[in-house]
Amino acid sequence: MQTIMNSLKNLYRNRIFLLMVLPGALWFLFFSYLPMLGTVIAFKDYRIHRDGFFAGLMQSEWVGFENFEYLFSTNDAFLITRNTILYNFVFIILGLVCSVAMAIILSEIVNKRLAKVYQTGMFLPHFLSWVIVSYFTFSFLSVDKGVMNQILAWFGAEPISWYSETKYWPYILTFMNIWKGVGYSSVVYLAAIVGIDKTYYEAAMIDGASKWQQIRHITLPSITPLITILTLLAIGRIFYADFGLFYQIPRNSGPLYPVTNVIDTYVYRGLKATGEITMSTAAGLYQSFIGFILVISSNWIVRKFNKDNALF
């Protein structure tokens, strides 16, 4: 009784904070936790039932891991896993380097008005859908009318059929990803940099530290916790490929599949005709499960080095 009274009192005392948390908590409850019950579909042979979704769910047969098989059964399984992980790995590392560098440069620009212009300019691609971006790239890479081939022709070189040569695509895809993402993430880092206490820099300057030394010994260490957290979160999504990037930008061109097929596009292509929700659920569950393990283990590694930087 005593404990219940205490916890009620506790609730009442914190009512303002709890009220502030409520909308977010409800959102998570309804859109993230409740649907999780649906993952059982991945282990069932789902049949539509005349009494609706839940009846269908209850009465469908259990099939174990059968729905996961197609993800592992072919030679493509290795290819798509390799592509997904390697691309995302490069995206995380390069994205981190580029956006931190950009954030530092932006913060060092003296003319603040100009800095805002650059920042907005870099931010803009973030708002464009990949479908639109794919037409931009097409205008560059089109075989007969593309800008790139016209430049090549001007130099007297042979035109390249971009959409069937695999060797260029790892670079093109990486470039497009960085181009689209760097503005957004550099703003996050910029906010952290602006928040660093100015007195550190003043003290360093009095001691005669050069700009480079200030960046190395003050700016970077101060934003390390943020870098770690954002990187950990990115690692959690390493098994999710950006569908738009890998499907729209190469215009779904068949000859490019060896370098553009990733888990998400594979699942889409395999199931779009039949719309088998059990198998797509299985793919999603598999991706989240691997992501979960990766986050936990990398967080564990971070804790080994520095407890303060870890996510939890």
Next chain:
Amino acid sequence: MAKAKKLLMMTFCLVMVASLVLTGCGSKKEATGGSTEGTAEKPVELIWYTIGTPQKDVDKVMAKVSEYTKEKIGVTVKMKMYDWGEYNEKMQVIANSGEPYDIAFTASWAFDYVTNAKKGAFLALDELMATKGQDITKNVHPSFLEGAKIDGKTYAIPVNKELPAQKVFRFNKKYVDKYGIDYKNVKTLQDLEPILAKVKAGEPGMYPLSADKQFKFGLNYDLISENLPIGVALTDTNEMKLVNVLEQPDTMKDLETMHEYYKKGYLKKDASTASSGDEMKTGNWLVDMPDTQPFADALWSQSMGYEVVSTPYTKPYVYNWSVMGAMHAVSANSAYPEKAVEFLNLLNSDKTLRNMINHGIEGEHFKRIDAETIEFLPAKTEGYDMPGFTLGNFFLLDKLPTDPKDKWEQFEKFNNSAENAPLLGFHFNADKVKSEVAALQNVKEEFYASLFTGTVDPKVYVPKAIEKFKAAGLDKVQAEMQLQLDEWKASKK
């Protein structure tokens, strides 16, 4: 720590309660399906999902339709449209989540009929058709009804329209006249060569053979699924031996021809990734290969805004996919299945209803000229431009002043002229090999577009494709198909 645990418990309880409440809401709806409803005084509402670009006057027209059907059979109609590109995905979700609806458009190319029927999305209609839908059996061509059967049961009513599929060579009249092309003598893909060469020489900037990533030339095989290269030869009506189409010499010959054409610049360079033909709008093309129907030339010329002519390419055959070009299914969880079938019955027999649904409201969307002829008014194109073939029986439709008098008789003749393709009525059940099928789809996507548009050399890429298909389990799928096919063949005799 204890507090955290308690909070966790509480959250969990909340989740459970919330899900119970939601389930409760979900199951309450069925109770409303009473049998006393469905009269003119107390009509029931049928929800009808259909495909096409949403039109602004749909609700207005359906209100008028409802007035009519209320009197006749005691139903009102609520039509919901989804655009061509999104219908398939939207309907998958609606069907899987058990959202209530009564009638839905289904076909081999959108909201896949066979797959969804086998998953249990649709109601088997045979019994209801016997009691409430006699006019359907009377008015719809028997080959349609036969082809719609899955394991002996009918899950959807096909739209009664042109039955067989036949590819034609379609020519842009402008260039036919300019270069004096004897298009009537083109019979094969190879016959096109001199014509294409001549036009390419005269119009160096133009790509005379119009093709996009969907492009396919006429195959001599009846495929089990559009997405797999497995089928039987159209001439093989007895033995029904499944073969890999890519391994056949006649397919290879056509693929090589396409590659020749591509290299000579007859096709645009990005044909294998192009999604739609802009050249159809500009008229900068000479020839392509669509499926035809009676009076197609006039229809095409009208919709493109310039004249086209065509000559037959493949023989007309009744395929599974041509039978399933447009159908109406009744949802398995429809609250009023009887009323839905009654409505479909009316749609297949009642001229007033059928024309209202197709053309809109008289005086607003169309003007009547005589008993069988109407004329469109501007409001039709603006607010009610519906794709007629998705909506119901063609043969009840009024004609336009430009239509030939014997339009429907010609359709009838076309329907009766065709042979049945060997696999008509056979539907493969992919349950046992669905992992393989998913993997095979990826291989198909990888190779089809570039092979069929001739973008890559078939001598190199066909063996590559075959090898990948086999690695993805094609042999297993083919064996399973052959097994089911043999059973089906035995059951038919």
